[in-house]
Amino acid sequence: MFAKDTSKKIKATWQSKGRSGEHLCTIPPYGYMKDPEDKKRWIVDEEAAAIVQKIFSLCVDGLGPTQIAKWLQQSNVLNPTAYAHEKGLPVCNAPTANPYKWTNETVSRILERVEYLGHTVNFKTSKPSFKSKKKVWNNPSEWVIFENTQEAIIEESVFLVVQNIRQARRRPTKMGDMGMFSGLVYCADCGGKMYLCRANHFKPEQEYYICSTYRKDRSLCKTHSIRRVVLEEIVLRNLREAISYVTQYEDDFIQRAAERSLRERDKALAQKKAVLAQSEKRIAELDVIFKRIYEDNISGKLSDERFIKLSRDYEQEQEQLKAVAETLGREVKQQEQKKTNVRKFISVVKKYTDMT
Template sequence: MKKAAIYCRLSEEDKNKLCATDDSGSIQNQKAMLVQYAEEQGWEVYQIYSDDDYTGADRRRPQFKRLLKDAEQHKFDIILCKTQSRFTRELELVEKYIHGLFPIWGIRFVSIVDNADTDNKGNKKSRQINGLVNEWYLEDMSDNIRSVLTNRRVNGLHIGAFALYGYRKDPDRKGHLLIDEEAAAVVREVFNLFAQGYGKTSIARILNTRGIPNPTEYKRQHGLRYKQAVSKNSTLWKYFAIADMLENEIYIGNMVQGKYGSVSYKTKQCKPRPKDQWYVVRGTHEPIIDQELWDKVCRRRAERSRPFSDGKIGIFARKARCAYCGYTLRSSKTQDRHYLQCPNRHISVEACPGAFIAVSHLEEAVLEELNRMAQEFLDKDEAAESVAFCKDLQKQKKCLQKEINTYRQKQEEYTTGIRNLYLDKVKGLLTEQDYLAMSKDFAGERDRLEHVIEDGEKQMRELEERIAIGDNRRALVEKYMNIEHLNREMVDTLIDYVVVGRRAKGTKTVPVEIHWNF
């Protein structure tokens, strides 16, 4: 007797049907229908796999994943569903599993309502058409969500879950912002201090010394459901928070949205959009900062962004990191000497001891270590080193790919969560306000993961290039032996990144850890 695995799925769009005849979409009726069909065919029911409240585009369904794992191990012979869309709405998965892996695993797929049966060669086209129709459903749903959000952005309505620091949502008018005077006073102070000549780190230090909570902590203290990982320094103002505030046009009454956009409903990825594609609507709300102060701050920001004339400061740009908090070190100049320091160095005594090193000292440390390693490497057997080199790169690639896959899975979970929230809103299970609040959290975390994935893919490409080139370390070492000074090209070629600490009292040595590209 053949064994049949029954798969049932109740999606969000099936819940709370108004018509009694639609009750066939319930899990109970699916199970009864499928069990009866299996008995009529003389099949033994191996197990019932059931996912409640999941959409057909969700690849993270727990029972769906278990079903596929058991299918691969051939614990049963047949997968039985009510319709093909209960199994998946994605054409890609139809081709991958129903037409691809299931025949290889010896698994027959049957859905009784739409008459899909992989043992029937003649209905393959109908299965593909079903998959295409389900795919269109996903695309239409994505377009509908996007059109609603675009319309609100074009009309200057705020669609975020939380208002920008300094504002609050208008309880009587959706999409409109009102000034939050308590936070707005801090915003005005930040702009005035910067216009008076204070640096961004200095402003952060001033606010932290007075115990003013940063925007994240402010939201929490005022009872907003703002979810973010709480760390030791999560309540402190930092350089980047001040920098972002000074660049945000919302503070002069202009609504700016759509800085990030999804690539397509298929990839579930969001990427930064060109500035000319942002949604900017002027005069949508009362400004906190007047135009005169805004213009003054813009001029000062432009002046401070000019690079040093000799370009020396750029040798270790984005290569040096703080040993204590992991932030990329920023450059500074004092009396013709160039330094690298942690941006968290001055925001608070408790925040970070603050890495600090002169560029010339870091250059000396790199050159000294490079020459030492060069001599040691050239003394070793080339063949043995080459084998070890290749094995190490392959190991790095495998670990990195595993991390990227994990981040992608998490990103898909957040995207699916947003889609499910929207369906709840459409069906009246969520209010507009609750939907925006909850979806904002998901979208923010999804966007953060997008940047993490981009960085990981960049590292993967670099690793693959190094593997393709092979062990060229001997040539590199010979090329850069006994050099007296570094330039940016050399640093990019030789160094992945450098970890810098802070000189301990009573010593003259700054701890430096160099991570090479070879």
């Protein structure tokens, strides 16, 4: 029982710390390091951050994690573990036999880290019980994210592009290149992916996408296909229309985007309000409890030693709850007043107003 009670107290402290916006991980991700003047703050490690940016750039260019890992190894880039050992940074793993060997798992983890946007992400993992040492990955909906807590390494637009690319499985053709729409085109009837078909003797206008289901079994779908140049023209035309609309009706677009963004944030905002209300309720309850134990101590029902211990525990809990409530209150206020940041999209649109 003592171990279980201790575990509950540690968990409560951990929850309070995580919900107040402090980093729960003791070692910053590759690309960041602790500020020598403030250990709770992360600062950018310029050398490692440049590699992180290169990894994202290679992914945008069409390379997968395995291909990126090979490129890094061929370029003699130290892997994160070897880099940490060389720079004297804290690290959990022992030095690797080959300091330049990168794995696709390492690259994948880097490409998925929300922290590179400058955010703090807490409660990504949990333990089934206080007896278990095994960590379980939580559903992303259970993560608690605090935005703009450190300098960003990756722009949000680049990060979103990479996530979209990784959601679709992309493979290079037998000729070794990656189609522009690889992993992004699907058959309208069966929902199967459409593969790019090309050959050395094909002219560019002869290359085409065809339904993968039809290629595997012609009885399951029809011979749906589209030439690559036609698809590119359709996409380009749609982009021009979108850019034209945004350029002509910028205020209307911002208003519509703001309304949509607010609807999407309603759920998260409601959850934060619920936690805030619960914290404030408990703070009020602790005030009442503290008053009661004080009266019991004065009347002699509670010893001084017991009173000191209880009051210390309750005060500590209340301080933690106040920190959580303050953070949540600030976030709720910011989200209620915040207008969606579509200005970034507008600025991107203005870069490409002359698409040919």
